[in-house]
Amino acid sequence: MKAGRKKKRFFLPDGMNMTILALIVFLSAIGLVMLYSATSYNDFIRHAGNSFYTTWKQLLYTVLAFGAMFAVSRIDYHIWRKLARYLYPAAVILGITVLFFGKEVNGQKRWFAIGPLSFQPAEFAKLTLIVTLASLMDFYYEMLKYYRVMMICALAALLIVLPVISANLSSGLILAGVAFVMIYISSRKRAVFVCAVAAAAASVVIAFQTGLLEKVLDAYQMDRIYAWFDPMAYSSTNGFQTVQGLYAIGSGGITGRGLGESIQTLGYLPEAQNDMIFSIICEELGLVGASSIIVLFLMLIWQMEKVAVSAPDFFGSMLSCGIMAHVAIQVLMNIAVVTNTMPNTGVSLPLISYGGSSVLFFMIEIGILMNVSTRIKMEQ
Numbered sequence: 001m002k003a004g005r006k007k008k009r010f011f012l013p014d015g016m017n018m019t020i021l022a023l024i025v026f027l028s029a030i031g032l033v034m035l036y037s038a039t040s041y042n043d044f045i046r047h048a049g050n051s052f053y054t055t056w057k058q059l060l061y062t063v064l065a066f067g068a069m070f071a072v073s074r075i076d077y078h079i080w081r082k083l084a085r086y087l088y089p090a091a092v093i094l095g096i097t098v099l100f101f102g103k104e105v106n107g108q109k110r111w112f113a114i115g116p117l118s119f120q121p122a123e124f125a126k127l128t129l130i131v132t133l134a135s136l137m138d139f140y141y142e143m144l145k146y147y148r149v150m151m152i153c154a155l156a157a158l159l160i161v162l163p164v165i166s167a168n169l170s171s172g173l174i175l176a177g178v179a180f181v182m183i184y185i186s187s188r189k190r191a192v193f194v195c196a197v198a199a200a201a202a203s204v205v206i207a208f209q210t211g212l213l214e215k216v217l218d219a220y221q222m223d224r225i226y227a228w229f230d231p232m233a234y235s236s237t238n239g240f241q242t243v244q245g246l247y248a249i250g251s252g253g254i255t256g257r258g259l260g261e262s263i264q265t266l267g268y269l270p271e272a273q274n275d276m277i278f279s280i281i282c283e284e285l286g287l288v289g290a291s292s293i294i295v296l297f298l299m300l301i302w303q304m305e306k307v308a309v310s311a312p313d314f315f316g317s318m319l320s321c322g323i324m325a326h327v328a329i330q331v332l333m334n335i336a337v338v339t340n341t342m343p344n345t346g347v348s349l350p351l352i353s354y355g356g357s358s359v360l361f362f363m364i365e366i367g368i369l370m371n372v373s374t375r376i377k378m379e380q
Helices: 018-046 053-073 079-101 121-139 147-167 169-186 191-210 212-216 219-229 240-252 277-310 314-338 356-379
Strands: 103-105 108-114 117-119
Touching: 018 053, 018 277, 018 356, 053 356, 079 108, 079 121, 079 147, 108 121, 117 356, 121 147, 121 169, 121 314, 121 356, 147 169, 169 191, 169 314, 191 212, 212 219, 240 277, 277 314, 277 356, 314 356
Parallel strands: none
Antiparallel strands: 103 108, 108 117
């Protein structure tokens, strides 16, 4: 090797943020361990003694997702600005189509299913929203001081959010939150956002008090709100999952029952591997383990913020902000649901909960962020 020549890392682009990569790998590993703990009992019973059935499936999804992340991390992120014009109509069409032709699960059509494979358009919509808004904001960069530009961005987001929120309230709320954060950060007139948040909060309270909210939301969504106010009163119906999750959290104490020692995974807690896996973490690893997971996510969000601030151009900065907002909002909503801080809306915990399409599109977003981080090094 010639003097002064750098040795390239195998398969990893030069300048990749290794802290983010390490956090992603660590959280994914924790997710697989906790997923096995949450599903091994039921898998053993349902799949002829194969207690690894769900874990092996998630491991396959995770490996494919990491492959997608590394592939995307090598693609110049500016190409997403060109792809936005194709991704956007696809996301809107898929969001509408799934309402009519999607697979019905628990009374809601949220997935396209082909044999054993399923695809959730809401996950594709999250990626598309981030790319579309970043492209619009970059295009209108010199006009971001005007309210009409904010309205254009809000309208573009609305066309993606509305079909999703019709079938999947939680994903719709995440999309709305990501759009709000991106428009807020890019706008040069931010005072209006304080008024908008206050008006929205007041509108929800008034709608609930006057009964208007019952006419807007579906019956099952209103039942979840009532169960949120008093879960014990609905402990045998809509509050059952929440109550069992709270039992799991309370029984974990400071240090937890121990890995694999959960009682709630023995058929008591529905969807323990999905929306409620954080409660299993609390039960088995206690306050110490749950706090450690939160710290890891905070570190990940902090590293994403560093990439957003140091991005070589405005487009890369807004892409990074959107991805950071997605992670932060989804983690916050999942923990809030599990602890009954907000109504049960069915939000997965990134990299920890079970899911194929969710981990795939999440890792594609991470790949985009990684490419932005490599460009930072190239500009220095």
